[in-house]
Amino acid sequence: MKLEDYTREQLEERKKTLESKYENFRSLGLKLDLSRGKPEAKQLDLSASLLSILKEGDYYDEEGQDCRNYGGLTGLPEVRRLFGELFGVPAELVLPGGNSSLALIHDALCRAFLNGPLPGDTPWCRLPKVKFICPVPGYDWHFHTCENFGIEMLSVETRPDGPDMDRVEELAKDPSVKGMICVPMYGNPSGVTYSDEVVERLAAMETGASDFRLFWDNAYCVHHLYDEEENRDHLANIYEACQRYGHEDRVLQFASTSKITFAGGGICAMAASPANLRETLRILTYQLVCYDKVNQLRHVRFLPDRAAVEVHMKKQAAILRPKFELVQKVLKETVEPLGIGHWHAPRGGYFICFYAMSGCARRIVRLCRGAGLTLTKAGAAYPYDTDPEDRAIRIAPSYAPMEELKQVMQIFPVVVELAAVEKLLEEK
Ligand SMILES: Cc1ncc(COP(=O)(O)O)c(C=O)c1O
Numbered sequence: 001m002k003l004e005d006y007t008r009e010q011l012e013e014r015k016k017t018l019e020s021k022y023e024n025f026r027s028l029g030l031k032l033d034l035s036r037g038k039p040e041a042k043q044l045d046l047s048a049s050l051l052s053i054l055k056e057g058d059y060y061d062e063e064g065q066d067c068r069n070y071g072g073l074t075g076l077p078e079v080r081r082l083f084g085e086l087f088g089v090p091a092e093l094v095l096p097g098g099n100s101s102l103a104l105i106h107d108a109l110c111r112a113f114l115n116g117p118l119p120g121d122t123p124w125c126r127l128p129k130v131k132f133i134c135p136v137p138g139y140d141w142h143f144h145t146c147e148n149f150g151i152e153m154l155s156v157e158t159r160p161d162g163p164d165m166d167r168v169e170e171l172a173k174d175p176s177v178k179g180m181i182c183v184p185m186y187g188n189p190s191g192v193t194y195s196d197e198v199v200e201r202l203a204a205m206e207t208g209a210s211d212f213r214l215f216w217d218n219a220y221c222v223h224h225l226y227d228e229e230e231n232r233d234h235l236a237n238i239y240e241a242c243q244r245y246g247h248e249d250r251v252l253q254f255a256s257t258s259k260i261t262f263a264g265g266g267i268c269a270m271a272a273s274p275a276n277l278r279e280t281l282r283i284l285t286y287q288l289v290c291y292d293k294v295n296q297l298r299h300v301r302f303l304p305d306r307a308a309v310e311v312h313m314k315k316q317a318a319i320l321r322p323k324f325e326l327v328q329k330v331l332k333e334t335v336e337p338l339g340i341g342h343w344h345a346p347r348g349g350y351f352i353c354f355y356a357m358s359g360c361a362r363r364i365v366r367l368c369r370g371a372g373l374t375l376t377k378a379g380a381a382y383p384y385d386t387d388p389e390d391r392a393i394r395i396a397p398s399y400a401p402m403e404e405l406k407q408v409m410q411i412f413p414v415v416v417e418l419a420a421v422e423k424l425l426e427e428k
Pocket of ligand 1: 037100101102139188217219257258263264268
């Protein structure tokens, strides 16, 4: 029976039962954390050999460059080739970076603001207004960064196949809309992967700004939870699509091995058109001599090509998959029959986005905290930390060991139901 069909008396009765369960959880003094999408230690152990993979004398890349020394701003050819395979672009269009793709995104924004994306473009800092399209729910770091640059964020709803493209196309006509920032595969936190049609329309659309940039943060491009092709999402090649429409400068692609090897201790890369890369390198020369080539070398010794990445990611999936399945099984058994929440079942990535009854997300996060369970702040998946319907909650099941996750999944449904009962009582 759906909770909304309960009578007032039934709801009051149910509230008492739930409150007593909640008090029991509180008395346990638990300390559980599902707030950030960090890998569990077991996942990091899969890459332990990275730390000792370079033996004495093994310092040279395939062109004979000594990776211990300065030089080689464009990184190791092996790394360019590896990321080229992941992005689906030629190796020459890849710029390997340091340990963080978010730093690359930040730097790309800095260049656009200080210099303009390409020579001849007006630096964005000289414009009265810079706006970005932001599919929601989205990644809180993206939104805080945009806010920090003074970018006005325009939310666009994400559907099961990606952002509402009619809305995106409409907004993109405005010349002050300079870009869009998104996670196109196994989205953080939506779990959604953009369909071929969405990718095609993003590449093809007319934009009011000639220097419009698509910040394509493909952080989860190899993070499938299932081995079988038919249980994996597929993402079309955005660069090739942009090329077909003569918009090859439009897209800047980013990825890293943070969720492949070591989080914050991996390597990252950007892929972009020849013109974008030329301009990036021109300015980068004044920013640093080179990125950490020793770490780049370690990584390509450990993961020489896409096939090696695939094998490694299957081991990651074997750890992550049971956690994702547990969360969804419990939600299906407890919350779904009451009609007080739904979620998109992701086939990869790091997150499950749970949509509670409208007006309940903040209350749920607060109640969870009271019971010792920390979740990502309600509203964080929306620009300005404001979820207009107060319903989205990001569940990040990776970091907690399975035993802890089982405890979490006893508390969470009780809290979701308690918040829903309170809401319904308020409205009856
Ligand atoms: C969408 C997205 N991009 C980037 C990152 C972090 O990337 P990096 O560690 O390479 O800066 C994360 C980490 O959670 C993420 O979810």
